[in-house]
Amino acid sequence: MTTTLESKVPSGPLADKWENHKFSVRLVNPNNKRKFKIIIVGSGLAGASAAATLGELGYNVEVFTFHDTPRRAHSIAAQGGINAAKNYHNDGDSVYRLFYDTIKGGDYRSREANVHRLAEVSLNIIDQATAQGVPFAREYGGLLDNRSFGGAQVSRTFYARGATGQQLLLGAYSALMRQVETGKVKLHTRIEMLDVVKKDGRAVGIVTRDLVTGEVKSHSAHAVVLATGGYSNAYFLSTNAMACNVSAIWRAHRQGAAFANPCYTQIHPTCIPASDEFQSKLTLMSESLRNDGRIWVPKSADDKRGPNEIPPEDRDYYLERMYPAFGNLVPRDVASRASKRMVDSGKGVGPLENGVYLDFQSAIEREGKDVIEDRYSNLFEMYNRITDENPYKVPMRIYPAPHYTMGGLWVDYNLMTTVPGLYAIGEANFSDHGANRLGASALMQGLADGYFVLPYTIGDYLADYLGDSVVPTDDPVFNEVEDAVSGRVDGYLSANGTRSVDWFHKELGKIMLDQCGMSRSESGLQKALSDIPALYEEFQSDMRVLGTNESMNQSLEKAGRVDDFFELAQAMCVDALARDESCGGHFREEFQTDEGEALRDDENFAHVASWFWTGDAGNPELVKEELEFENVALTTRSYK
Amino acid sequence: MNIVLQVWRQDSPESRGGFKTYQVKDISEEMSFLEMLDILNERLINQGEEPIAFDHDCREGICGTCGVMINGQAHGPQQGTATCQLHMRKFQDGETVVVEPWRATGFPLIRDLVVDRSAFDRIVEGGGYISVDTGSAPDANLIPIPKLVADTAFDAAACIGCGACVAACPNGAANLFTAAKISHLNLLPQGQSERWSRTENMVEIMEEFFGSCTNHGECEKACPKQISIDFIALMNADYVKAKFKNRRLVSQNG
Amino acid sequence: MAVTQTVEKKKRAPFPVEFYRSAVGKKWVMAITGLGIIGFAIAHMIGNLKIFLPDVDGIPDIDLYGEALRELFVPIFPEYAVLWILRTGLILMFVLHVHAAYSLTIMNRRARTTDYEGPRSYIAANYASRTMRWSGTIFLFYLLFHLADFTLGIQPAAPETWEYGEVFANFQATFDRWPVTVLYVTAAILLGIHLYHGVWSMFQSLGINNPRFNTWRRYLAGGLSVILTLGFIAPPLAVAFGVIT
Numbered sequence A: 001m002t003t004t005l006e007s008k009v010p011s012g013p014l015a016d017k018w019e020n021h022k023f024s025v026r027l028v029n030p031n032n033k034r035k036f037k038i039i040i041v042g043s044g045l046a047g048a049s050a051a052a053t054l055g056e057l058g059y060n061v062e063v064f065t066f067h068d069t070p071r072r073a074h075s076i077a078a079q080g081g082i083n084a085a086k087n088y089h090n091d092g093d094s095v096y097r098l099f100y101d102t103i104k105g106g107d108y109r110s111r112e113a114n115v116h117r118l119a120e121v122s123l124n125i126i127d128q129a130t131a132q133g134v135p136f137a138r139e140y141g142g143l144l145d146n147r148s149f150g151g152a153q154v155s156r157t158f159y160a161r162g163a164t165g166q167q168l169l170l171g172a173y174s175a176l177m178r179q180v181e182t183g184k185v186k187l188h189t190r191i192e193m194l195d196v197v198k199k200d201g202r203a204v205g206i207v208t209r210d211l212v213t214g215e216v217k218s219h220s221a222h223a224v225v226l227a228t229g230g231y232s233n234a235y236f237l238s239t240n241a242m243a244c245n246v247s248a249i250w251r252a253h254r255q256g257a258a259f260a261n262p263c264y265t266q267i268h269p270t271c272i273p274a275s276d277e278f279q280s281k282l283t284l285m286s287e288s289l290r291n292d293g294r295i296w297v298p299k300s301a302d303d304k305r306g307p308n309e310i311p312p313e314d315r316d317y318y319l320e321r322m323y324p325a326f327g328n329l330v331p332r333d334v335a336s337r338a339s340k341r342m343v344d345s346g347k348g349v350g351p352l353e354n355g356v357y358l359d360f361q362s363a364i365e366r367e368g369k370d371v372i373e374d375r376y377s378n379l380f381e382m383y384n385r386i387t388d389e390n391p392y393k394v395p396m397r398i399y400p401a402p403h404y405t406m407g408g409l410w411v412d413y414n415l416m417t418t419v420p421g422l423y424a425i426g427e428a429n430f431s432d433h434g435a436n437r438l439g440a441s442a443l444m445q446g447l448a449d450g451y452f453v454l455p456y457t458i459g460d461y462l463a464d465y466l467g468d469s470v471v472p473t474d475d476p477v478f479n480e481v482e483d484a485v486s487g488r489v490d491g492y493l494s495a496n497g498t499r500s501v502d503w504f505h506k507e508l509g510k511i512m513l514d515q516c517g518m519s520r521s522e523s524g525l526q527k528a529l530s531d532i533p534a535l536y537e538e539f540q541s542d543m544r545v546l547g548t549n550e551s552m553n554q555s556l557e558k559a560g561r562v563d564d565f566f567e568l569a570q571a572m573c574v575d576a577l578a579r580d581e582s583c584g585g586h587f588r589e590e591f592q593t594d595e596g597e598a599l600r601d602d603e604n605f606a607h608v609a610s611w612f613w614t615g616d617a618g619n620p621e622l623v624k625e626e627l628e629f630e631n632v633a634l635t636t637r638s639y640k
Numbered sequence B: 001m002n003i004v005l006q007v008w009r010q011d012s013p014e015s016r017g018g019f020k021t022y023q024v025k026d027i028s029e030e031m032s033f034l035e036m037l038d039i040l041n042e043r044l045i046n047q048g049e050e051p052i053a054f055d056h057d058c059r060e061g062i063c064g065t066c067g068v069m070i071n072g073q074a075h076g077p078q079q080g081t082a083t084c085q086l087h088m089r090k091f092q093d094g095e096t097v098v099v100e101p102w103r104a105t106g107f108p109l110i111r112d113l114v115v116d117r118s119a120f121d122r123i124v125e126g127g128g129y130i131s132v133d134t135g136s137a138p139d140a141n142l143i144p145i146p147k148l149v150a151d152t153a154f155d156a157a158a159c160i161g162c163g164a165c166v167a168a169c170p171n172g173a174a175n176l177f178t179a180a181k182i183s184h185l186n187l188l189p190q191g192q193s194e195r196w197s198r199t200e201n202m203v204e205i206m207e208e209f210f211g212s213c214t215n216h217g218e219c220e221k222a223c224p225k226q227i228s229i230d231f232i233a234l235m236n237a238d239y240v241k242a243k244f245k246n247r248r249l250v251s252q253n254g
Numbered sequence C: 001m002a003v004t005q006t007v008e009k010k011k012r013a014p015f016p017v018e019f020y021r022s023a024v025g026k027k028w029v030m031a032i033t034g035l036g037i038i039g040f041a042i043a044h045m046i047g048n049l050k051i052f053l054p055d056v057d058g059i060p061d062i063d064l065y066g067e068a069l070r071e072l073f074v075p076i077f078p079e080y081a082v083l084w085i086l087r088t089g090l091i092l093m094f095v096l097h098v099h100a101a102y103s104l105t106i107m108n109r110r111a112r113t114t115d116y117e118g119p120r121s122y123i124a125a126n127y128a129s130r131t132m133r134w135s136g137t138i139f140l141f142y143l144l145f146h147l148a149d150f151t152l153g154i155q156p157a158a159p160e161t162w163e164y165g166e167v168f169a170n171f172q173a174t175f176d177r178w179p180v181t182v183l184y185v186t187a188a189i190l191l192g193i194h195l196y197h198g199v200w201s202m203f204q205s206l207g208i209n210n211p212r213f214n215t216w217r218r219y220l221a222g223g224l225s226v227i228l229t230l231g232f233i234a235p236p237l238a239v240a241f242g243v244i245t
Helices: A014-024 A045-057 A095-105 A112-132 A164-182 A247-254 A287-291 A318-322 A332-347 A361-367 A369-387 A442-465 A476-495 A501-516 A522-542 A554-578 B033-047 B119-125 B147-157 B164-168 B175-187 B195-209 B218-222 B230-244 C015-021 C023-052 C061-070 C081-111 C132-152 C167-175 C178-206 C214-240
Strands: A037-041 A060-064 A155-158 A185-188 A191-199 A202-210 A216-220 A223-226 A265-271 A294-298 A356-359 A396-405 A422-424 A607-612 A621-626 B003-009 B018-024 B096-100 B109-111
Touching: A014 A095, A014 A112, A037 A045, A037 A202, A045 A060, A045 A164, A045 A185, A045 A442, A060 A191, A095 A112, A112 A164, A112 A442, A164 A185, A164 A442, A164 B119, A164 B147, A191 A216, A191 A247, A191 A476, A202 A223, A202 A476, A216 A476, A223 A247, A223 A442, A247 A422, A247 A554, A265 A287, A265 A332, A287 A369, A294 A318, A294 A332, A318 A332, A332 A356, A332 A396, A361 A369, A476 A522, A476 A554, A501 A522, A501 A554, A501 B033, A522 A554, A554 A607, B018 B033, B119 B175, B119 B195, B147 B175, B164 B175, B164 B218, B175 B195, B175 B218, B175 B230, B195 B230, B195 C023, B230 C015, B230 C023, B230 C178, C015 C023, C023 C061, C023 C081, C023 C178, C023 C214, C061 C167, C081 C132, C132 C167, C132 C178, C167 C178, C167 C214, C178 C214
Parallel strands: A037 A060, A037 A223, A060 A185, A223 A422, B003 B096
Antiparallel strands: A191 A202, A202 A216, A265 A396, A294 A356, A356 A396, A607 A621, B003 B018
C-alpha cells in the first residue's frame, strides 16, 4: 500500500510549471499511439472530451456509459456558464486572477500548480468549444458575451442561455461521435462499469455489466480513465441526475485508489425547495440568477404576508446587508449557509417554510422585462413548470441543495490515481476546487482535464509499456473480479427482504443531510457513524430486488449503487470528523467566528486528506498531502 | 388525488406486451409525473410485482432520457415540457391516463416503456460535428457571428435528443431531430466547410431508420424544446443544394 | 448494450437517381410536380368557367376554347402537337407525384411496424394532412372517370350523346345526370382538401422559408383551395340547377 503521496508537481515558477512539464513528460510517437488501448468510463464533459482528443491523437479508445447515448451525461444539466480568463471585456481579468479567485474561492485547500494550469488552459477551452460550434451568447457586434458569477469581481463567464453545460457537452459529444465514425473510438452504451481490474498493482481493465442483458464482461486496456462524476446522490435529494453514483470511483478506491477529501461537498444556494416528502430530486436554478435577483426574507419570522405585500422596509436583504462588497454574488458556500441560518431562525418562506425569496422586481424595473426575459427565460419557464408560479410577478423561492462534490479520487499532477494506470478526470477527481468550487468552474475543469491535460500526461505513463500487449480478458485477474461482480449481483437478487432499495437510499440521504450536510458537528457525525452501519446492515439483509439479472432491471442497478453509497457515506463522515476546522463547503459548527463565519485552521489542516481502503468502511487509513502555498498568502476569505 | 393508470408492460423485445391497469391513489398534485411512477413502483415492489421500467435521469428536462406517450401525446398534455417536468396538477382527479412507449421501428423496444434510441447517434456520427481537432482552434473572437445567427443556431442546438418528434410523427420520421442537428452547424460560419456533405450524409442515414416528413407539424408541438419546423425547411433546402451543387470545382484532369 | 443500430454504406449513383432515392428528394419532386399540377388545375378551371360566357357566332365559347387548345402554336407546330407535349408533361407529373407518394407511404409504414395501441391525440396534424393519401387516391380514380367522361367518351362514364369536340353539349349532357354532378362536386372538395395541406407542404418540401412570409403560406393554401374548389364546382352546379342551358 502506498503510504506517501507524490503529487509530481513540477518545479519552477508557478506560471512556467505546466509549460515545463509538457516539455519534460515523455511522449508516444504518433505511429505507436495506435498500439495502445485506453478505456474511458463516463461520457460527460471530461470523458467525452478526453475520448475525442485521445482518438484524434491516434489511440484506440473504448468509451463506456450506462446511458443510452453519451449525450445524456449529467454535465448536460449545467446551466450557468464556463469561466475563462479571456479578459475580452477589459475589466482586469488575467490567468493569474482566475487562478487567485479559484484558490481563494476554494478556501486555500487546493494545489496551486493544478489551479494555475486550469486557469491557463481555460483560454483554449473557449476557443475549442467555439470552433466546434458551441453557440455561446453573443453581443450585437457578433463577439462573445460574458456574465459575472459568484466569487468573482470580473465578468469572465461564457454562457449559452441557461444551457451552457448542454451546449458544451454536445460539442464534446460531437467530437466524440466524429471519432466513433472513424473507428478510433468504440462506444459501449447501457453498460455500467462495476469494478477495476489490477495486475501487478497496475490497472489493466474493467469489469462491466450490460444493463439490458445482464452480461458481466471484462475489458482490458493499457490504461483506464474514470470520468464518472460526483457523488452528491449520497444525500438522495440533490440536484444530480437520478443515475449519478459513486460506484466507479468507489470500486477503484476499494482497489487501492486513495479517496481525497470526501467531506468536501457543495451545497448550491439556488435550488427549488422540496414541495413534499415524495420529492425524487431537487432542481437547480442557475447561480447566474443571482446577478439580477435579490435574495431576501421577511424581517420578522411572524410575517405571513405574501411576498408582494411585504413592503421594502419589512424585508431583510440579508446577503446585501452582511456582505456589502459582493452582495448577492458571494460564493456558494457563504450564500448557502446564510440561507440556512434564515430558514433555521424561522424566517423561511413558502408553504413548508423551507425557502428564501429570490426577487427580480428591481431588475425588471431597472432593465425592463425584455432584458430579463432574454437572459433567463428558460429558467423562469422551468421554475414555472415546477411550481406553477410566475417569477416575473412573484419572487422565486429557493433553498440550498447538494450539488457538486469537490472530493474525489486523489490524483497527482498527471491526473493519475494512486493505482498506476488508473486516471480520474473531471468531478471524479479531487483536484482543482479545494473545499469549495466557484460557479462556472466545473465545466472548465472537466473540459480542461479532458481536452488539454490528460492527453498530454497519459503518454508519460504509457511510454513505459510500448510493445506490451493488453492483459487478455481470460487472465485469472479478470475472472476473479468477474466472479466477485456476479456474486454481488446475485446477492442483491437473493436478499429477498421487505423494503425497496429506494427506501434505504432515502433514509441514508436523511442521515447525511442532517449530519454531514451544510453544517456538521462532532456529535452529529458520530451519531451518523453509528446510524449508517446499522442501516447498512439492514439494507443488506432486508432489501428487496425483484426480477432477474438477465433482463433490464433498474432496481438491481440501483442496489449496487446504493450499496456503494453506504460505504462512501461513512468515509464522508470520517473525513468530516477528522477535519477539525471549517473551510469552504465543510462547515463544522465547533469552528466558527462570533459572526458565524467559517474558521479555518491553516496550521493543522492545510492538507489534502487522502483515505485508503482498509476493508472497513468506517475505518480507512489517512495519508496527508501537505499543501504548499508559494504564491498566495493564506488569508481569511472575506466577501464583505 | 387518485388516477387510473394504464401502462404498457412488456418484459422483453420478443415477448408480447399489453396494457396493465393500476389504481394510483393518494398522490399529490405537486408531484411530477415520474415521481408518481416512482410511487407506483414502490408500491409494486411492496406487493411483489416487478416495477415498471422507464428511462429517466436528470429530471430537469435537459438530458432527454425520459419520454413516454401520455394519453396519445408525446411527453403528455403540456406543450414545451419533457415528461419529467410534467406535473400531476395537469391531470384531473380520477382521470384515466394511458402510458405507452415511443413507437417507431427506429426505436426498438427494450422493456416496458424503455426504447433504444441509438439510431440518433448514428445520424450524428454521419456529420453532426465540425471537424476541429483539439488544439487547432483559432481565437474564439476571431470570427464575429451576428447575434441573431448565434441565437437561431442555439434554438436548433437546444434539441435534447429525446425522440418525441419521432414518437409524435404520424410517419415515424426523425426530420425535426436531424434538421435541428444540421441547422445548428449549418447556420454557423464554423460549420460551412462541411455543410453539404454533412447534410447529405445525415439525411441519408436518417432515412435508413425513420419515416419521411409529410409536414404535419406534429413534431414541433411535441418537442419539449419547441424547436421550429422551419429548421426542416432549412434542411430540405440544404439537402437539395447539396445534391445539385458543384462541389468538386474541376472535373477534368489530364 | 451491444450496438443494435448500424448503418450500411450505400453505393453511389448518378445524382438525379440518388436524389430521387432519398425521401427528402421525393418530397421535393412531389412539391415540384404538385406545383405543375396546380398550374394545370388553375388553367383548367379558368377554361371551365368559359361555360358561363355567351356564344360567339352561335358557337359556345367553350367549344372555341377546346378548338384553340388543339391548335396551339399552329402553324409553327402541327395541330395537336403542343397539346400532346403538355399532356405528356402532365401525365409524367402525375406519375411522379403518385409514385413518390406511394413509395413514401411504404417507407412510413415500415417506420412504424408496431403502431400505438392507445388512442392518439393530434395537436398539429389536421384532417387534410392526415388524409392526403386518401384524398389523393380517390381523386386519381375520379380522374379516370373524368377522362372517360369528357376526353375519351367511354360509356357509361360518358353520356350517350357524347360527341368529340362538342364540349358544351357534352357538358350539359353529363351533368344532367345528378349522380355525376355529385361525384364532380365531391372530387372538387377533395381537391380543395388535398391542396389545403399540399400547398402549404410544398413550401416546406422545397425549403422555402422566410419568417416574414411564413404565415402567408397558410393563407395562400386556404385561398387557393377555396378558389379552385368553387371554380370547379360552379359549372356542374350551374348545369344541374339549370342556370345555363
